[in-house]
Amino acid sequence: MRSTTQTQAPDARGVAWYLDKAMAYLVFGAGVSAILLIVGIFVFITKEGVGFVWDTVDLGQFFGSPAWRPTSDTPQYGALALIAGTASVTGLAMLIAVPFSLGAAIYIAEFAGGTQREALKILIELLAAIPSVVWGFIGLSVLNPLIIEWFDVPVGLGILNAGVILGLMAAPIMTTIAEDALRAVPDGYREAAEAMGATRWQVTWRVVLPGAKNGLTAAILLGVGRGFGETMAVLMASGHAVQLPDGVFDSVRALTATIAAELGETAVGSDHYQALFTLGILLFVVTFAINLTADLVVRGISNKD
Amino acid sequence: MVAAVLAESVAGDAKIVVKKFSVHYGAYTALSGVNLAVARNEIFSIVGPANAGKTSFLRVLNRMDALTSGMRYEGTVRFDGHDIRKWRNLYALRRRIGVVFPLPVGLPLSVFDNVAMAPRLRGVRHRDELEEIVERCLRRAALWGEVKDRLTALGSLLSGGQQQRLTIARALSQDPELLLLDEFSIAIDPVTTMKIEDVLLELKKEMTIIMVTNLVQQARRISDRMAFFHKGRCVEVGETAAMFDGDVRDEQTLDYLRGRFG
Numbered sequence: 001m002r003s004t005t006q007t008q009a010p011d012a013r014g015v016a017w018y019l020d021k022a023m024a025y026l027v028f029g030a031g032v033s034a035i036l037l038i039v040g041i042f043v044f045i046t047k048e049g050v051g052f053v054w055d056t057v058d059l060g061q062f063f064g065s066p067a068w069r070p071t072s073d074t075p076q077y078g079a080l081a082l083i084a085g086t087a088s089v090t091g092l093a094m095l096i097a098v099p100f101s102l103g104a105a106i107y108i109a110e111f112a113g114g115t116q117r118e119a120l121k122i123l124i125e126l127l128a129a130i131p132s133v134v135w136g137f138i139g140l141s142v143l144n145p146l147i148i149e150w151f152d153v154p155v156g157l158g159i160l161n162a163g164v165i166l167g168l169m170a171a172p173i174m175t176t177i178a179e180d181a182l183r184a185v186p187d188g189y190r191e192a193a194e195a196m197g198a199t200r201w202q203v204t205w206r207v208v209l210p211g212a213k214n215g216l217t218a219a220i221l222l223g224v225g226r227g228f229g230e231t232m233a234v235l236m237a238s239g240h241a242v243q244l245p246d247g248v249f250d251s252v253r254a255l256t257a258t259i260a261a262e263l264g265e266t267a268v269g270s271d272h273y274q275a276l277f278t279l280g281i282l283l284f285v286v287t288f289a290i291n292l293t294a295d296l297v298v299r300g301i302s303n304k305d
Numbered sequence: 306m307v308a309a310v311l312a313e314s315v316a317g318d319a320k321i322v323v324k325k326f327s328v329h330y331g332a333y334t335a336l337s338g339v340n341l342a343v344a345r346n347e348i349f350s351i352v353g354p355a356n357a358g359k360t361s362f363l364r365v366l367n368r369m370d371a372l373t374s375g376m377r378y379e380g381t382v383r384f385d386g387h388d389i390r391k392w393r394n395l396y397a398l399r400r401r402i403g404v405v406f407p408l409p410v411g412l413p414l415s416v417f418d419n420v421a422m423a424p425r426l427r428g429v430r431h432r433d434e435l436e437e438i439v440e441r442c443l444r445r446a447a448l449w450g451e452v453k454d455r456l457t458a459l460g461s462l463l464s465g466g467q468q469q470r471l472t473i474a475r476a477l478s479q480d481p482e483l484l485l486l487d488e489f490s491i492a493i494d495p496v497t498t499m500k501i502e503d504v505l506l507e508l509k510k511e512m513t514i515i516m517v518t519n520l521v522q523q524a525r526r527i528s529d530r531m532a533f534f535h536k537g538r539c540v541e542v543g544e545t546a547a548m549f550d551g552d553v554r555d556e557q558t559l560d561y562l563r564g565r566f567g
Binding site: 185186188189191192193194195196197198199202206207210211 | 367369372396397398399400401403404406408410412413414422423425426472475476479
């Protein structure tokens with residue numbers, strides 16, 4: 001029997017050819033739909049909020065005033081206290097999460113042996129899967145009384161509580177990403193340095209960390225993005241009071257928590273409703289910028305190698 | 306036993322003495338029956354077809370076996386008369402031994418930092434001193450001319466041949482007493498290879514050199530004595546010139562040296 005491929009005319013199109021074309025369009029559609037969804041979300045948020053930015057509010061007041069009184073007789077829409085709340089909680093969370101997660105990642109990737117490494121990785125991935133409402137609950141019912149007792153303050157819900165909870169939440173995912181970045185450093189580097197007589201720590205400090213610095217930066221930035229976007233745990237642990245904080249025991253309110261708590265009670269299209277969408281635009285822009293930076297930083301590695 | 310006799314003949318001034326030596330990976334034996342000695346300030350080459358156990362032998366000499374799970378060796382290896390198995394601080398041992406791997410590994414640091422790493426590990430801090438060491442080592446590795454204007458570029462961005470010479474410069478920056486070269490010229494052009502061979506002949510005044518090579522002519526050009534490894538055994542050890550002249554115990558050795566192997 002002769003092979004069919006040899007007898008086919010040069011322009012013949014078989015089933016495989018049509019299937020290939022169909023699949024190409026299908027995966028193209030899937031890829032484009034992701035982009036369309038993002039653009040769609042952005043357009044939706046902007047449409048709901050932009051009228052407010054344009055007509056009602058004065059941006060100087062929006063970014064400069066700490067007075068967020070959307071339901072008073074003369075509503076005021078100053079987001080400064082909310083921005084300060086989100087920034088202070090995220091900042092404290094990163095102070096806690098960065099050393100812990102980098103330390104854990106270095107231990108798992110460079111020092112732990114086979115079974116110990118696997119066990120730790122599984123445990124940390126389990127930690128990352130704890131729902132945020134559970135973390136919020138821990139903040140309310142465990143950390144709150146502890147802070148009151150240890151520091152002798154009237155209320156334990158505030159920057160300290162929310163920062164610790166958010167730090168504990170962000171650490172597992174940051175550890176996982178940082179550990180991936182460390183494992184991506186070729187073993188040949190470690191071997192070459194150890195052959196020179198470098199100790200395990202010297203290898204880590206002088207060779208592995210410089211080699212993985214892009215991936216580690218990305219891990220930290222993704223943790224920051226996670227902190228900015230986290231809603232439920234922060235809502236529960238932060239005290240949810242609109243004020244510019246003076247210290248770590250002060251209650252604050254986060255941008256995300258404000259949207260979550262207030263959106264259900266506003267009339268669609270009202271100034272208050274639009275103001276919340278303006279907060280949404282702000283969050284979207286900031287997290288988008290952080291994620292984009294993280295992405296560009298990671299890409300920095302692949303371009304160089 | 307000729308090997309044993311030779312081991313005795315250099316034992317008085319031996320840098321390395323290996324006895325009843327074998328290397329195992331789990332249940333697999335990569336190399337066995339090695340008895341040899343390497344004299345101070347000689348170039349000793351090891352030749353043999355693939356899978357002969359040459360690289361395994363080198364890896365044990367600076368105790369890289371301790372870093373490879375499942376790898377272990379039996380017998381004794383004496384470095385300056387001390388059993389390396391009993392050496393507690395392996396880092397101190399490795400700092401006295403320079404290694405060049407067959408596949409070039411430019412660390413993800415600048416060219417300067419690559420070469421300055423070993424001096425920094427032993428505590429050299431002054432910039433002037435580091436610069437002097439880096440330049441001297443890069444010159445000896447025949448790389449200075451090509452990289453002197455881009456010492457801050459990433460070492461891992463150099464070409465394969467340049468990275469290989471970078472690893473040679475790095476090994477020299479340790480000021481090693483013993484230099485282990487595993488196929489150091491695998492990615493280097495013949496002209497540069499010749500330059501480095503000349504440097505090695507200079508260097509042997511200061512250190513002992515053991516090199517594994519697939520190029521028997523390279524072994525002939527620069528080594529004082531050589532060993533022929535085949536199928537996980539050390540077939541024989543002898544003076545390089547004499548062996549190439551046909552003074553061998555085993556016909557296989559001569560066949561390999563004359564390129565009639567297979």
